[in-house]
Amino acid sequence: MQKKISQQMMMVVVVLVAAAVVDVTSFITASLASQQAKKTATLLKTLTVNALIMGENGVGKRSLASFILPDAPIIDASNFDELLVTLESSDNIIITNIDNSPNIKRLIEKIHSKQIRVIATARESFSNEYIDEIFSVKFDIPSLSQRPEDVRLLIEKFVQEAATLFGGDQVFSYENFKPDLSNNANSLRRQVMINYLLQDIQDIELINIIENYLYDKLGSNSDYRNFLYLYEVPLIRSGLKKFKSQLQLADKLGLNRNTLRKKIAENKKYLQGE
The missing domain is CATH 3.40.50.300 (P-loop containing nucleotide triphosphate hydrolases)
Structure with missing residues (x-):
């Protein structure tokens, strides 16, 4: 079942996640x-x-x-x-x-x-x-x-919650999913909710989300360069994960290797650990 994304739906996610952070774990006891x-x-x-x-x-x-x-x-x-x-x-x-x-x-x-x-x-x-x-x-x-055994069960719990909330199935892609534990279950739940919605996103829906994000931020004389990272970073990150090396990625993107290295250097704060 396709899960359609809209500005209104994303607002619903944010509101629901914010409302539920008071009790997001039900205290999993795997660890x-x-x-x-x-x-x-x-x-x-x-x-x-x-x-x-x-x-x-x-x-x-x-x-x-x-x-x-x-x-x-x-x-x-x-x-x-x-x-x-x-x-x-x-x-x-x-x-x-x-x-x-x-x-x-x-x-x-x-x-x-x-x-x-x-x-x-x-x-x-x-x-x-x-x-x-x-x-x-x-x-x-x-x-x-410090409780890694609890994390997978929490992810499964939040996927079930997302499926119930949005009327979809409980299929969730764990490939390349790195749990965000910066705020423990709070950040993990938000991450799972967003990833659940985005895993079947269509290109036009993604374009609409980025458009909405950029609308209030545009206004300087160098906006094209300032916001180019929104395209380059996910392209480089996903490419490095898929092709495993800068050489192969440069070839697939049709870029000179030095050009790719320059792009990586320019976006290093988003590409640490890649």
Whole structure:
């Protein structure tokens, strides 16, 4: 089934991806590290202690927190007034990004005084003089780059999600697919969604996307040269992957080898590792 691309569809992708980054992993447990984190979370479900889950964005901190306290309200620590109001009426609460709290001391005092069960999340290895007063259990979740066994399962999960969302099948091309783990599951999900849509793209659809991208960016006297990389970079990258050498690629493109080398040098920041 052909998956048609349009400006409106791409906007839908961006909105849906942005809306879903709060819980994109459902916490896959293929790696030993994620299995251990899930075991710790399972134990915490049976206890009444407060716990702090630390790690980079997109590693599954919020998923595990919700697993421990499935019915608890979830409040970001930066929304301090809302958080204080919620603490007045809750026995259990999940506080995300507690390291972003504008007043951790006051927050800890409120939790103590109300005797509230708290599961919180924070950046990797977060430390604060007041934190030890409230959290008897603290543990880190490693990044996805350290959990390669989880990555393939996450890709499969996001492909299934894309197929459901866009009404296609679950066929996905893994050839030359390099997972973007820069923001862990957040960046990986966005990458899979876009690649799923683009794998059957037609040339006219690609032209329309580039046209839309360039429309608001044109205006200087050297735009042709400034934006030529949008054509040259994907051509060179795909050619090097397919033909394996600059010599063969130059021949296929009908270029002098020195000309190709010059093009590669001009676009080196996009071609690193190729």
